[in-house]
Structure formats: structure tokens, C-alpha cells
Amino acid sequence: MSSEPVRTDLVIVGAGPVGLFAVFEAGLLGMSCHLVDNLDRPGGQCAELYPEKPIYDIPAVPVCTGQELVDRLMQQIRPFEPTFHFRQQAERLERIEKGWRVTTSAGTVFEAPAVVIAAGAGSFVPRRMPLPEASSFEDRSLFYVVRRREDFRGRNILVAGGGDSALDWLLELEPLAGELAIVHRRKDFRAKPDSVERMRGLIEAGRIRMHIGQIVGLEGVDGRLKAVRIRNPEGEIRHPCDTVLAFYGLKMELGPIADWGLELEGSHIKVDTATFETNLPGVFAVGDICTYPGKLKLILSGFHETALMSHKAFTYCFPEKRLVFRHTTSSSDLRKKLGVA
Amino acid sequence: MIDREGVEHELEGEVGWSLMEVIREAGLPIEAACGGCCACATCHVYVEPEWLPRLEEPCEDENMMLDEAFEVRDNSRLSCQIRLTEELEGIRVVLAPEF
């Protein structure tokens, strides 16, 4: 799957608030960036976990929601024209002659003098079903993501969950599934109202069976599912089916970064607080993923970290150039980029 | 608080703390990935039934997050959403399984 490598100044792993602001700080010094994130949009925790909750501790912004913060960061970094590579995980980091090579799960290859890890608490990945027998069914009968719709044609499917992903896939697979059912803990669904309405219509029409309860066991042999045990307020029932699609939300996992040869403390990367460089020269870590004495997991702190990081990263990108410190107020380059010069 | 191995711990906190904070500050294994923002369900506990009526009903946010938890029961709550008050002195909870 490998193709021509993308050559850039900085590869940023993670497009959370800190990865986004790194584009700005790097851009000020003339470095251009490519970002990788396994989510499908920018914003990390702010966009995924609390888009509508208010944040009160961003300097000079008395209040904004998680999503507003992300939108404003996107606006702020637009002049620097960052390129985003979503829905892929940065998997490998290798030393090359002129810096580093980063390879993603989608086969994208980057080569850059410096790499910035802004991976937060790690990649957002689907939560697995915490039943001991679950792992023997995974990828054959039990799925947490749908990769190819066609793989589900004719199958007798039980969807578990009550949020948007659960309902979106329930409705999406309805035309091609065999028997279809949904299991959810309670009567109320927190998905988009029109999805809930469509689902209720299909339940009434007898196309979808609805179970209120929770999955407590999986039955089958050799990874082939025969039935699911569901506990409901009246007791336990057995629901025959051959496929379960479970949507229990997302959790964060450090993932492949753990094997990159970085010096870790627990699941955090140790850095030098003067430069935010890790034990690997030219590899930096900023935001929630990095740790040092006194580290606080605040967006504010992450922003600060990107400024110091950029000054050191500059020396890898332009070893022959001298860096002059300038305020944005008087940076003519920046004003040109912003179109206000 | 009763941990996942069934061992009982007597914990002290201050009025105004959340139950999750009490458990976390005591160094017990509660993940609380989102730090108490009702956004992760990894602070899931079972409240001993006699204490349930003394708690405020879970809000819609809490219910939404409980949807993503596993092994949810009638007495399931997110401990970051339970604020300690004088009346809750002596409350007993069991840590829900990790996932």
C-alpha cells in the first residue's frame, strides 16, 4: 500500500487542540505541517468528548464550548495551510538519514526532519465488550466498527447501544441484513431524533426487534456466534443471531506509540521542558501526552509547550538559518499570510 | 467503598468533593478518564440500595454516559456526579467492573 512519501517540515501526530495550535506556532517560524488523527475530524477530546460543554480557562476567552474552541483554532491556523490526514493511526516511527519516517495505518508515509507527538491520552478506539468470551468472537461475529457494509449482507444482526453510531449502522444495514434487532439499556435513545423515529417505525413494522436490557453472555463455537444472552428487568432471555455490532463509545489507548522507543513514564512521554524534545532527537511531545515535573493536563499548558517546541524544531528544519524572536504584532511574514500587510 | 476484589475500604473526603475524587485521592483503582466531567463512564459504581433514595436522581448527561457503561444495574451511578454532603456520611458503594 506504500506510495511516494509526503515530505514536510513537521509531522504532527494528533489533531487535538494542542496539535492544532502547534501548526500556528510552527507556522510563525516558517514550518509547514501535516497532521494525522484516527478520528474523522479535528479537535481531539474537545470535539469527541465534550463539544457542547463550556471551557472557562482559555486566556482572554471567558467562555467557549469545546467545539467553538476547535473551530476558532481551525480559523487561526488556516493561513498556514496545514494538511490533515484523518481516519488513520500513526503506526510506525523510523529513523532515516534526514530525520524521521512516520507510517500510518492507511499506508500514508511521511518524511520530515522533526515529528511532534500531540497524541493526548492516545488514540480514540472503540470500547470492547468486557466479557471473557468476547475475544474469541471478535472480527468473526462480534464487531465494533463496520469496515465493509457488504460483509454484513444476509447476516442476522444484533446491534448493541443507544447512541448515534448504533442507530446509524442499524438503519444503514437494514436494507441488506437478514434478521435485525437492537438491544439497549433503556427505552430512551440519545441519538438524532429522526434516526430514533425511523427506528421506531421499523420496530412497529416488525422489521427490527427491540430488546431492553444488556448483553451478559455470548454463545457459539469457533468464533461463530449462535445466540446472545440478554438480561432484562424480568430475567434473562436468549436471542439467536450470528453477528453482534457493539457500540459502547470510545476510549483512549496509547497504542503503537508505546513501541517507538520513547522514554515513558506510565503512558506518558518524558520531555525536556526547555524544548519539549523527547529522548529521540527531533521527536517532540506536547499536550496531555507529555510529562515532566509539575505537568498539568490543561489546554493552556499545551499551547505554551508548542511555542517552545517550535523554536527547537526550527533548528532541525532549517539548520543553516538563524532564528530571530518576534512578536506576532510585528511579524511582517505573518501579516502577509493573514493578508493584512 | 468496596473494591473489585470485595475488600472494604473506609475513605474520608471533604464536603463538596465528588465521590470519584474521594476514591481517586485514596489511590484506589478508579480510572475516571475524563476527570469528573461526566464524559467517560469509567467512574461507574453501584450504590448500596439503602443509600439510593438519599441521592439526587441522575441527570440526563449521566444517564447518557451510563448507556456506554457495561453491567449497568438499577443502582448504577457515576461517582463523579455524586457530591458529598453531610447527609451522605457513611455512604457505601461498590466499584463496577473495569472495561
Ligand SMILES: Cc1cc2nc3c(=O)[nH]c(=O)nc-3n(C[C@H](O)[C@H](O)[C@H](O)COP(=O)(O)OP(=O)(O)OC[C@H]3O[C@@H](n4cnc5c(N)ncnc54)[C@H](O)[C@@H]3O)c2cc1C
Ligand atoms: C470533559 C472534559 C472537560 C475538560 N475541560 C477542560 C477545561 O475546562 N480546560 C482545560 O484546559 N482542559 C480541559 N480538559 C482537558 C483538555 O481537553 C485536554 O487537556 C486537551 O484536549 C489535550 O489536548 P491534546 O491536543 O494534547 O490531546 P487530545 O485532545 O487528547 O487529542 C489527541 C488526539 O490525538 C489522536 N491520536 C493519538 N494517538 C494517535 C495516533 N497514534 N495516530 C493518530 N492519531 C492519534 C487522538 O485520536 C486525539 O484526537 C477537559 C477534558 C475533558 C475530557
Ligand code: FES
Ligand atoms: S470520571 Fe468520567 S464520567 Fe465520571
